[in-house]
Amino acid sequence: xxxxxxxxxxxxxxxxxxxxxxxxxxxxxxxxxxxxxxxxxxxxxxxxxxxxxxxxxxxxxxxxxxxxxxxxxxxxxxxxxxxxxxxxxxxxxxxxxxxxxxxxxxxxxxxxxxxxxxxxxxxxxxxxxxxxxxxxxxxxxxxxxxxxxxxxxxxxxxxxxxxxxxxxxxxxxxxxxxxxxxxxxxxxxxxxxxxxxxxxxxxxxxxxxxxxxxxxxxxxxxxxxxxxxxxxxxxxxxxxxxxxxxxxxxxxxxxxxxxxxxxxxxxxxxxxxxxxxxxxxxxxxxxxxxxxxxxxxxxxxxxxxxxxxxxxxxxxxxxxxxxxxxxxxxxxxxxxxxxxxxxxxxxxxxxxxxxxxxxxxxxxxxxxxxxxxxxxxxxxxxxxxxxxxxxxxxxxxxxxxxxxxxxxxxxxxxxxxxxxxxxxxxxxxxxxxxxxxxxxxxxxxxxxxxxxxxxxxxxxxxxxxxxxxxxxxxxxxxx
Amino acid sequence: xxxxxxxxxxxxxxxxxxxxxxxxxxxxxxxxxxxxxxxxxxxxxxxxxxxxxxxxxxxxxxxxxxxxxxxxxxxxxxxxxxxxxxxxxxxxxxxxxxxxxxxxxxxxxxxxxxxxxxxxxxxxxxxxxxxxxxxxxxxxxxxxxxxxxxxxxxxxxxxxxxxxxxxxxxxxxxxxxxxxxxxxxxxxxxxxxxxxxxxxxxxxxxxxxxxxxxxxxxxxxxxxxxxxxxxxxxxxxxxxxxxxxxxxxxxxxxxxxxxxxxxxxxxxxxxxxxxxxxxxxxxxxxxxxxxxxxxxxxxxxxxxxxxxxxxxxxxxxxxxxxxxxxxxxxxxxxxxxxxxxxxxxxxxxxxxxxxxxxxxxxxxxxxxxxxxxxxxxxxxxxxxxxxxxxxxxxxxxxxxxxxxxxxxxxxxxxxxxxxxxxxxxxxxxxxxxxxxxxxxxxxxxxxxxxxxxxxxxxxxxxxxxxxxxxxxxxxxxxxxxxxxxxxxxxxxx
Numbered sequence: 001x002x003x004x005x006x007x008x009x010x011x012x013x014x015x016x017x018x019x020x021x022x023x024x025x026x027x028x029x030x031x032x033x034x035x036x037x038x039x040x041x042x043x044x045x046x047x048x049x050x051x052x053x054x055x056x057x058x059x060x061x062x063x064x065x066x067x068x069x070x071x072x073x074x075x076x077x078x079x080x081x082x083x084x085x086x087x088x089x090x091x092x093x094x095x096x097x098x099x100x101x102x103x104x105x106x107x108x109x110x111x112x113x114x115x116x117x118x119x120x121x122x123x124x125x126x127x128x129x130x131x132x133x134x135x136x137x138x139x140x141x142x143x144x145x146x147x148x149x150x151x152x153x154x155x156x157x158x159x160x161x162x163x164x165x166x167x168x169x170x171x172x173x174x175x176x177x178x179x180x181x182x183x184x185x186x187x188x189x190x191x192x193x194x195x196x197x198x199x200x201x202x203x204x205x206x207x208x209x210x211x212x213x214x215x216x217x218x219x220x221x222x223x224x225x226x227x228x229x230x231x232x233x234x235x236x237x238x239x240x241x242x243x244x245x246x247x248x249x250x251x252x253x254x255x256x257x258x259x260x261x262x263x264x265x266x267x268x269x270x271x272x273x274x275x276x277x278x279x280x281x282x283x284x285x286x287x288x289x290x291x292x293x294x295x296x297x298x299x300x301x302x303x304x305x306x307x308x309x310x311x312x313x314x315x316x317x318x319x320x321x322x323x324x325x326x327x328x329x330x331x332x333x334x335x336x337x338x339x340x341x342x343x344x345x346x347x348x349x350x351x352x353x354x355x356x357x358x359x360x361x362x363x364x365x366x367x368x369x370x371x372x373x374x375x376x377x378x379x380x381x382x383x384x385x386x387x388x389x390x391x392x393x394x395x396x397x398x399x400x401x402x403x404x405x406x407x408x409x410x411x412x413x414x415x416x417x418x419x420x421x422x423x424x425x426x427x428x429x430x431x432x433x434x435x436x437x438x439x440x441x442x443x444x445x446x447x448x449x450x451x452x453x454x455x456x457x458x459x460x461x462x463x464x465x466x467x468x469x470x471x472x473x474x475x476x477x478x479x
Numbered sequence: 480x481x482x483x484x485x486x487x488x489x490x491x492x493x494x495x496x497x498x499x500x501x502x503x504x505x506x507x508x509x510x511x512x513x514x515x516x517x518x519x520x521x522x523x524x525x526x527x528x529x530x531x532x533x534x535x536x537x538x539x540x541x542x543x544x545x546x547x548x549x550x551x552x553x554x555x556x557x558x559x560x561x562x563x564x565x566x567x568x569x570x571x572x573x574x575x576x577x578x579x580x581x582x583x584x585x586x587x588x589x590x591x592x593x594x595x596x597x598x599x600x601x602x603x604x605x606x607x608x609x610x611x612x613x614x615x616x617x618x619x620x621x622x623x624x625x626x627x628x629x630x631x632x633x634x635x636x637x638x639x640x641x642x643x644x645x646x647x648x649x650x651x652x653x654x655x656x657x658x659x660x661x662x663x664x665x666x667x668x669x670x671x672x673x674x675x676x677x678x679x680x681x682x683x684x685x686x687x688x689x690x691x692x693x694x695x696x697x698x699x700x701x702x703x704x705x706x707x708x709x710x711x712x713x714x715x716x717x718x719x720x721x722x723x724x725x726x727x728x729x730x731x732x733x734x735x736x737x738x739x740x741x742x743x744x745x746x747x748x749x750x751x752x753x754x755x756x757x758x759x760x761x762x763x764x765x766x767x768x769x770x771x772x773x774x775x776x777x778x779x780x781x782x783x784x785x786x787x788x789x790x791x792x793x794x795x796x797x798x799x800x801x802x803x804x805x806x807x808x809x810x811x812x813x814x815x816x817x818x819x820x821x822x823x824x825x826x827x828x829x830x831x832x833x834x835x836x837x838x839x840x841x842x843x844x845x846x847x848x849x850x851x852x853x854x855x856x857x858x859x860x861x862x863x864x865x866x867x868x869x870x871x872x873x874x875x876x877x878x879x880x881x882x883x884x885x886x887x888x889x890x891x892x893x894x895x896x897x898x899x900x901x902x903x904x905x906x907x908x909x910x911x912x913x914x915x916x917x918x919x920x921x922x923x924x925x926x927x928x929x930x931x932x933x934x935x936x937x938x939x940x941x942x943x944x945x946x947x948x949x950x951x952x953x954x955x956x957x958x959x960x961x962x963x964x965x966x967x968x969x970x971x972x
Contacts, residue, residue, distance in 0.1 A: 062871075062953050063879065134870040141869070148917055156917050160909075167905055171868075172898050179879065183886045 002041045003057040003070040003125055009034050010118035018111040027110050028095050035088035042080045045072045069127035074476040079253050080124040082333045083246050087117050089452045090241040093344055096448030097237055100351045115142040120246040129178045129188035140166045146238045147231050154233055161230035166217050169224050173215025177208055194264020202271040209273040212258045218251025219314055222284040225307045232299040236347025244339035249332050252313040256328055259317045260477055268320040278318050282412045284311035289419035296357050298346045309335050316397050322478040324400020329474035331393030338390050341378035341456040345371050348445030365431035371445050372431045374453040379424040381460040384417055389463030484526050485538035485551040489604050491519045496596035505588025512592040513572045520565035530558040546670045552609035556963040560606050560736045563817055567728040567824050568599055574938040575721035578831050582719040583631050591631055598624035602733045611659045612669045622648045629718040640713035647700055647710040654697025661690035674745050682750050694741050702734035705768030708791040715787035720831030727790050728824035732816050735797050743967040752804040761802035766896040768795030773903035782840045783830055793819045800881055807884035809964035814880055817956050818873040825942035826862040829855055832931035842914055849916035852930050856915045858943045863908035865946040868901050872950040
């Protein structure tokens with residue numbers, strides 16, 4: 001029951017927000033309340049999931065044998081917890097950001113935001129591929145109005161790229177892969193150990209796996225990554241929650257789910273299905289980082305950084321051994337907290353100082369010390385240095401590469417770490433040390449924004465010292 | 480009374496038609512037409528439930544036994560098509576009241592409803608009859624009246640469009656007649672069941688093969704199968720809004736039914752698809768229809784014409800499904816017949832609302848319409864998503880079953896075509912969505928444009944909600960479609 005509520009509450013919130021129209025306090029209160037409720041609902045599922053149970057709920061059955069149903073399993077619970085917690089934080093942030101920027105159509109913004117959260121929760125708790133696909137598409141469509149929120153020509157163009165790539169991959173590859181799976185084994189249910197083993201030749205398994213990995217375009221594997229930089233025309237809270245957490249993580253989450261529950265780790269490692277794909281992921285990690293180096297627009301730089309980090313998670317899924325899966329699952333959450341903080345900072349800089357370019361940020365650290373301090377900490381977490389949470393993801397991913405006898409990928413991960421340093425750290429360094437020491441003319445970000453940044457930054461730190469619950473959930477995936 | 484249902488189905492609209500002409504008041508005529516079509520919908524529901532319970536039923540017209548008299552034979556296939564046709568007609572008639580009053584001269588409105596009912600009579604008759612020649616007669620009734628309906632359009636170009644359709648339609652009807660004549664020559668019967676019995680004995684003759692060719696080409700003309708579709712875009716674009724919705728949702732569906740009936744019941748799968756290379760011909764034409772007309776739709780400035788091209792593409796999906804000659808393929812085909820009636824009906828009604836408020840349906844006129852006519856454009860958006868085949872809409876299920884049928888048959892190219900077609904649909908639907916939601920209206924044109932009246936919105940939303948309902952609850956649509964497919968292919972009693 002609480003599973004259905006988790007999807008239903010954001011939808012109800014969306015309707016209420018749309019009706020509340022011109023009453024900002026009410027609208028924001030609804031979003032905060034809904035976010036808090038679903039966070040605690042997901043949290044209440046945690047004990048039974050940790051105990052190895054999987055609460056489930058049935059909604060409808062449009063095609064015989066293909067129900068729309070939800071089930072809480074460890075990976076989905078981890079993703080659901082992360083997304084719902086960060087929704088609350090992002091709502092707090094949005095209150096400060098949207099009011100400072102005086103954005104128009106705020107009701108529409110909050111309403112579609114809530115629909116996107118409902119879709120994310122649906123993805124997180126999907127019981128089978130069909131349900132996953134359904135909410136995956138809903139997520140694409142509900143975020144489109146958010147991407148094009150500004151209504152400018154640039155926003156329209158960005159929206160077109162966004163929709164074109166995401167729909168083309170999902171309809172062209174993902175849906176085909178699902179129907180193919182269904183015709184091979186007669187079920188699309190997620191089952192630990194996989195459902196495809198022994199149903200087809202290694203060649204078919206390989207093609208099918210490639211269809212899934214490329215078809216889940218939200219994971220932004222090259223060459224289907226262009227939608228993510230295009231989506232940066234959206235208001236910053238959207239980029240922060242949806243394009244650093246919910247949407248992109250829904251992509252890598254889906255790849256992990258397919259790997260663990262449809263193919264099964266054994267099938268992926270024994271059938272050579274992932275051999276070529278591993279190199280695509282490795283290439284994406286390196287190339288996206290190299291492109292990020294050359295982006296002067298801060299949000300675009302962060303977007304390419306996300307593309308690179310997502311491929312680290314995909315790499316973990318493709319390696320398909322115990323450590324790499326734990327690494328991938330952990331990295332989903334760890335990267336989420338780091339990257340959302342970076343986007344919060346980017347938005348705060350835009351709202352308070354009106355700056356969007358890295359080259360304009362000299363000396364900004366003395367004007368907005370708290371914001372740039374948060375930026376520094378989150379950068380270190382993304383890079384993967386202790387004492388911040390990002391360390392654990394990279395640690396297990398490196399272990400997984402060694403376990404899979406792919407020492408070369410340890411090199412790729414280290415190279416990406418170096419590149420992370422090269423494109424992230426200069427920003428706070430320039431902000432604090434370059435430029436002239438003029439008087440403080442630009443104030444700090446709005447208080448609500450600062451609160452949100454403080455929460456996520458603290459979480460980056462806490463997750464280094466207390467990663468136990470996350471690791472515990474991740475370990476359940478690899479019995 | 481219940482045993483007379485098959486006769487009532489055809490005679491109700493036939494008797495109501497001249498009544499409309501007598502009253503000479505548009506409003507009363509509308510009332511009569513609505514009553515007649517609602518009554519025939521009720522009959523269709525009763526027939527469908529009887530067929531579902533008891534299997535197919537046969538009715539001898541005037542008590543004359545076949546093969547001398549005309550036999551009406553209702554099985555699950557035509558019961559389902561009847562249900563679709565009468566249901567859509569009834570919903571569209573609710574819409575027609577206000578829409579027609581704006582688009583057709585007051586003095587000719589009663590004539591309009593007369594012709595409408597005659598067209599309905601023809602369509603229903605085609606579906607009901609078990610006699611090949613009788614089918615031709617009804618085909619002519621529905622065709623002639625639809626030429627007149629199209630000519631009712633306000634734009635003078637409606638006349639040329641109607642004339643073009645008349646020429647093409649007449650050629651098609653003549654071909655059908657020649658085909659039926661050849662079959663009669665070889666078998667000495669016009670009754671479909673008898674034809675099916677006697678044809679195998681004379682299958683190997685050139686005459687029967689020629690008959691098949693004439694029939695398929697003739698029906699394809701009525702069906703607007705690529706490349707015989709050129710009459711359709713103009714006819715749909717210039718006809719009154721209600722007529723476009725009516726014809727798009729019913730006339731082509733009935734033509735698909737005729738093709739199904741001739742190929743599967745009369746000629747049989749072995750002859751049509753194994754002895755003759757019809758499968759590959761229809762598959763190639765269906766695929767070409769999907770790709771070429773979807774691409775053409777992208778470049779249309781007139782939205783009604785855009786949807787007309789899209790209709791030709793959707794017919795391609797139905798033909799593609801039936802060309803596989805498997806239960807799965809036929810299920811997809813029959814299911815899409817139903818779903819497409821819902822989505823195109825809904826979309827054309829939404830456009831009717833736009834035409835009612837804005838006076839035209841050019842793309843540029845829709846700038847900002849999403850904010851000024853939220854319910855109308857909302858309906859268009861949902862209908863468009865169903866056309867694309869987004870999950871939880873009826874359109875998704877059509878695509879799902881078609882893809883599954885293609886996989887089962889091992890027809891990989893079909894998969895590519897279906898997906899390419901869906902992506903092209905995204906492009907042409909999204910042009911409208913972008914225009915309606917992401918552009919501001921030009922300042923000069925008065926901001927007085929308001930939402931369409933409830934009398935238009937209500938029927939539109941009935942069809943749109945049906946798209947969502949049948950996207951989730953599929954027992955009716957998929958259940959009947961798969962039973963109908965089994966009947967057509969001859970797997971069940």
